[in-house]
Amino acid sequence: MSMMRAAAAVLRTFPPETAHGLGLAALRTGLMQPHRRAEDPRLAVRLRRSGLELSNPVGLAAGFDKNAEVFTEMLGFGFGFVECGTVTPLPQSGNPRPRLFRLSRDRAVINRMGFNNEGVEAFAARLEAQPRRQGPVGANVGANKDSIDRINDYVVGVRRVWAISDYVTVNISSPNTPGLRGLQDRGALEELLGRIGEQARALEAASGPRPLFLKVAPDLDDRAIQEIVEVTVAAGQLTGLIVSNTTTTRPESLQDPQRSETGGLSGAPLLERSTAVLATFASALDGRLDLIGAGGVSSAQDVVRKLQAGAGAVQLYSALVYEGPDLVSRIKQDLLRLMDAEGVRTLEELIGVSKG
DSSP, X not given: OOHHHHHHHHHTTSOHHHHHHHHHHHHHHTSSOOOOOOOOGGGOEEETTTTEEESSSEEEOTTSSTTSSSHHHHHHTTOSEEEEEEEOSSOBOOSOSOOEEEEGGGTEEEEOOOSOBOOHHHHHHHHHHOOOOSSOEEEEEOOOTTOSOHHHHHHXXXXXXXXXXXXXXXXXXXXXXXXXXXXXSHHHHHHHHHHHHHHHHHHHHHHOOOOEEEEEOSOOOHHHHHHHHXXXXXXXXXXXXXXXXXXXXXXXXXXXXXXXXXXXXXXXXGHHHXXXXXXXXXXXXXXXXXXXXXXXXXXXXXXXXXXXXXXSEEEEOHHHHHHOTTHHHHHHHHHHHHHHHHTOSOGGGGTTTTOO
């Protein structure tokens, strides 16, 4: 067992949220240090609509580094990109504890954190303090729970992080802020993207373009997916979608006693559903937007499945709870072995090959 996997095992002896805080502290203070290897150029991918050049397709999903405290360290572990947040305009404490649960038997996590964060000004100050990075750093923006104009919260967030992040994600799919997922409905989504688009065009004129992503839920039927595709393509400002956030459903396969806790389920049980929804989006979009596949990724085989379903890159988070931060290095080594075995020269040869 590697030192990092051993450290992850030790952290799992603490309550989940305590363990996460200790892990962040260890990263900030250098107790957990990355040993970044030179990147193999065969792993490089480019998100064409967004223009993002990634040294490898494995990104860190939002939720791990909510306050932009350790993005440099996580890039150092070998992630191709890191997404910080979700951040809201004003600081908020989130939902009452306990609000984070390990489903160890299922290699899963349930959270009902509720966008706990220090607010966009503290977040932005940390991004501004480290402008030179080893890879792209994105900012994931959300709305305050008690906001009287949630769409304006997104406009405020996008405006504040635009010039200091490499891409921006609009998160309307967390199940832990009441009513938030209603922004995925056609009328609300049209208004949201209209107002964000107006702001983004002004920001482009002032400080240049930025890739703009929308993060959606896995709990969407085919009609909802088609409507989201129609609205996002028509809006014209988005460059991609992240598919997907956590799920409110509970697969019958779950074994852990904590499986009935309220919140969003992530980890291994989300792989099948999130990948199926990803493939449906890919088919409907037909290359008009970039796709990042998230949900249940914990191995090179999972990465390949997401790419074959139409993703240009992937994100993971929950698997780190069980495997530690050097998981990304193991995934990349296994990807290279798989490529050698299949005679594949570049990862981009795999993207979308399983689409009908």
